Amino acid sequence: MGTGKVETDVELKASAEKFHEVFCGRPHHISNVSPDKIQGVELHDGEWGKEGSIICWSYVHDGEAKIAKEKVEAIDPKNNSITFRVIEGDLLKEYKSFIVKIDVTPKGEGSVAHWTLEYEKLKDDVPHPETLLGFCSEVSKELDNHLTSTQA
Template sequence: MGVFTYESEDASVIPPARLFKAFVLDSDNLIPKVLPQALKSTEIIEGNGGPGTIKKITFGEGSHLKHAKHRIDALDPENFTYSFSVIEGDALFDKLENVSTETKIVASPDGGSIVKSTSKYQTKGDFQLTDELIRGGKEKASGVFKAVEAYLVAHPDLYN
């Protein structure tokens, strides 16, 4: 078993508070609206939406994945931080125990945001993650992020 850590940063023109409200607090409603081909629905299986909550994510028709279960590990709206773990589902490809992601949104000098994420992939057995697999996941996540950002730019009255 191994643990592989990957970091990423995405810049946004959206201020941190607004981005956090949309991309984290209301993502279960917003992402299926913005990208229904990627994410069909999210259902709370256990919990109240805070830490410890387990959600079942059903991917859209355009995805090669069917479902995943996420556990919210931490949620801090005042400091714009959020962490979750993928704990079950075909998103783990039968090769990963889990994937944990910590995200922090900070203000950028231009009035927008910088989204900093650290993901830890805990593998099963002697499975080695490839750069191609990681790059594919990062590209999909970045695509979702950019689609949400474009939606917020097009709808400046939302999430203020």
């Protein structure tokens, strides 16, 4: 079946370190920032901010409540990068494998979050996850607004 990759950049006012730190060490706070999109994030195994930890996201995508259980595959604090591999949940009904990577690079006074979704479809007619990429972009913007408005 088809493997693929979709990517997007999100311009942020927050620093790369601040943005990365939330996704890495405090992803459960994102549900406070985007409650309409992220209902909750639970730690199932390991520790927040540690490779090998298992995190379960409850989210609403395309109007449906969904779950994604992810393993933290890699964390690179120097490059503000984190990689999640989906190991259970709704995405695996359509995709054989699904990896989410977030790289945050400093830019001027803010930063740029680069999202990469890599996947292998179970069937050829499964759509590319562009709407999920848009969802990630919207959550990034909401988190950025939260991080920059509370810096005052």
